[in-house]
Amino acid sequence: MNDMKRDLIRIQELVGMAFSETGSLVALTDGGQMNPNKLQKTLEQTMEQFERTTLELRRLCERYSPGAGGFAHRPALPIWISQAA
Numbered sequence: 001m002n003d004m005k006r007d008l009i010r011i012q013e014l015v016g017m018a019f020s021e022t023g024s025l026v027a028l029t030d031g032g033q034m035n036p037n038k039l040q041k042t043l044e045q046t047m048e049q050f051e052r053t054t055l056e057l058r059r060l061c062e063r064y065s066p067g068a069g070g071f072a073h074r075p076a077l078p079i080w081i082s083q084a085a
Helices: 003-029 036-063
Strands: none
Touching: 003 036
């Protein structure tokens, strides 16, 4: 299998894993009762999965991004934006 095909399969896996992580959040809403501590922990785990996925997706996309306008040449996110959340 060539590198690009392997990377595209990996991208599909990453997106699928991130999506399945949201299933835990949906499961907490079943029955209408949510334990606040469990909700907080699940939100943190979901966020962590999405962050890891985003970083790996960016790395994979940069590999195939042509020219100076590619992902690798974009300015970094300003610190005040990243801290706003």
